[in-house]
Amino acid sequence: MKKLFCLLTVSALFFSACTEKDEPAPSLGFALTNEMIQVEGLSQDYIVVVDNQAKTVEIEVAYEDAAELAALTVNIVDLPEGASASPATSTFNYSDGATQAITLSNNGANVTFTVSATVGDPNPHFISATLNSVPATDGTAKMSGATDLTAVVFEYEVSPAETKVFVGDTEVASGDPVDFSDKINGVTFTLKCGEISNTENIKVVTTGIGSVERVWGHYVQPKNTTDDWFGTKVAATGWERTIDMDDNYIYMGRAANDANKGCYAISISDPSNVIEMKTNYAAVGGVHQTSCARVIDNNGSSMVLLCNMANAKDSHLYVYAYSSVDAEPQTVLDWVYPDAIRLGDRFTVEGDWQSGRLIFFNWQATTPRNAYVFNISNGKINATPEIINLDTTLGNLGQIGCLYRYSSTEYMWAGVGGVDAYPSVYSVNGNTFTQSLKLSNELGFTYPMHGIGFFTFNGQNYMSFVRLENSFKDATLRIMELNYDTLKESIEKNNISTNVYVQGLGDPDEYGITAGTNGNGLGDAVVREINGEIYIAAMAPGAGVSLFKLNQ
Numbered sequence: 001m002k003k004l005f006c007l008l009t010v011s012a013l014f015f016s017a018c019t020e021k022d023e024p025a026p027s028l029g030f031a032l033t034n035e036m037i038q039v040e041g042l043s044q045d046y047i048v049v050v051d052n053q054a055k056t057v058e059i060e061v062a063y064e065d066a067a068e069l070a071a072l073t074v075n076i077v078d079l080p081e082g083a084s085a086s087p088a089t090s091t092f093n094y095s096d097g098a099t100q101a102i103t104l105s106n107n108g109a110n111v112t113f114t115v116s117a118t119v120g121d122p123n124p125h126f127i128s129a130t131l132n133s134v135p136a137t138d139g140t141a142k143m144s145g146a147t148d149l150t151a152v153v154f155e156y157e158v159s160p161a162e163t164k165v166f167v168g169d170t171e172v173a174s175g176d177p178v179d180f181s182d183k184i185n186g187v188t189f190t191l192k193c194g195e196i197s198n199t200e201n202i203k204v205v206t207t208g209i210g211s212v213e214r215v216w217g218h219y220v221q222p223k224n225t226t227d228d229w230f231g232t233k234v235a236a237t238g239w240e241r242t243i244d245m246d247d248n249y250i251y252m253g254r255a256a257n258d259a260n261k262g263c264y265a266i267s268i269s270d271p272s273n274v275i276e277m278k279t280n281y282a283a284v285g286g287v288h289q290t291s292c293a294r295v296i297d298n299n300g301s302s303m304v305l306l307c308n309m310a311n312a313k314d315s316h317l318y319v320y321a322y323s324s325v326d327a328e329p330q331t332v333l334d335w336v337y338p339d340a341i342r343l344g345d346r347f348t349v350e351g352d353w354q355s356g357r358l359i360f361f362n363w364q365a366t367t368p369r370n371a372y373v374f375n376i377s378n379g380k381i382n383a384t385p386e387i388i389n390l391d392t393t394l395g396n397l398g399q400i401g402c403l404y405r406y407s408s409t410e411y412m413w414a415g416v417g418g419v420d421a422y423p424s425v426y427s428v429n430g431n432t433f434t435q436s437l438k439l440s441n442e443l444g445f446t447y448p449m450h451g452i453g454f455f456t457f458n459g460q461n462y463m464s465f466v467r468l469e470n471s472f473k474d475a476t477l478r479i480m481e482l483n484y485d486t487l488k489e490s491i492e493k494n495n496i497s498t499n500v501y502v503q504g505l506g507d508p509d510e511y512g513i514t515a516g517t518n519g520n521g522l523g524d525a526v527v528r529e530i531n532g533e534i535y536i537a538a539m540a541p542g543a544g545v546s547l548f549k550l551n552q
Helices: 002-021 063-071 487-493
Strands: 037-040 046-051 056-061 072-076 084-086 089-092 100-106 109-119 125-131 140-144 152-159 164-167 176-178 187-193 196-207 211-219 240-245 249-254 263-267 274-276 293-298 301-307 316-322 330-336 347-351 355-361 369-377 386-390 400-407 410-416 424-429 432-438 449-457 460-469 474-482 500-504 524-530 533-540 544-551
Touching (some): 037 046, 072 100, 125 196, 355 400, 424 487, 449 533, 460 524
Antiparallel strands (some): 037 072, 249 263, 347 355, 355 369
């Protein structure tokens, strides 16, 4: 037992002696943190991991910054007061696994940390991507519905720069055409850098018009100008020159003094059904006893208004109303001209039969040009018109024309006749109409223009109109984009040569857009939403009348 005790004692003494000879671990009195390690000169983010127990600092730089390891600058910052680092700032070549020793000192204690730097895996991705120069924002590009999506020019920048882009097994270079016609699933791109690959999906959302479909057309035949438009109904005399539409019929007013001719209703669903509306007017008179037909809403149903056209002092301006295509006409306005003015070639309807107004434009080239406004309240037309002076500072207005409302602050005048009869945009403040823009050849326009309509389709704003060309032999429906906050700016900045859809109004199979001569240089068009779809009816004397439908 004694021997064993001695051995234990000796062992205890030996252990005690050994313990007393070990140096205690140095203590800095603080912990090194990730935030105290700062790296300079990198284009991407980096990661720092400090292990105070193992006395190591590991820096991971992004794949794009791999070359920076050859001369990586590391700073030790924000140490406690009295503490120091050696070196506090150093530029070192960490390539090929090389490490650097950095010693921290505080309160007489010195601790050396081993600093290493490595490169992370690449993260191949698009920096930017455009489809026909349209940016793909958040993976979606908004493009015109008329775009051919089967061959879209796809341009991109990638990171890292050596990343390759694939659709399936096919490599796609920047600027190559790509098929984006699958709007539901889009296109999934695989981006590969070395052994690492990522996928990104890009979809196309189409806005605006994809196509303009002609639903049907009745055409004047230039080879025999005695042919009528509809087979047996309406003679092609060139006097059918205005148009309007409700959910069931297209209405064409005829400028004539024939007691048996006034307004024609063409069935939208069956264009062979053409109705001659009744003409037993209580009051008649003027150069044309009937002239312009317009539709106005009356508590959810449509009412057709038809006016005459007169041009002499003490003449009467009449407006007749039809409650249906079979109804007897009722005289709802009888106003006696105080002067030798000319009203009734066409007119504008605003609002409805409960609260609206009718606007007539004076043919005569007076200074200033005048519009006569008849207000409607609870189904009654106030027979005393307001007279609006139309400023002509930027250029004179033509003769047969009318005003078209874009908004409460902008209107457009368009018509025919006279020199320089280009349409004008008006800035409106109350009843003050000031010309803000006169259209011109320089803006890509010719005249005459008629039947201007403003509408939104599939997220895009548009202006539609009928234009007469080629000495009034050619008539086209045109639809142009409006891409800015105001009508004035949209027309000034629009590229009319590319942002316009064109449809001929003559026989498309045999005659193209060329038809018979239109002696009056007139035409008309109207836009209407029917059962959630946008339709445009357009016509020109000597050409024909067509119904178009807009598709996405």
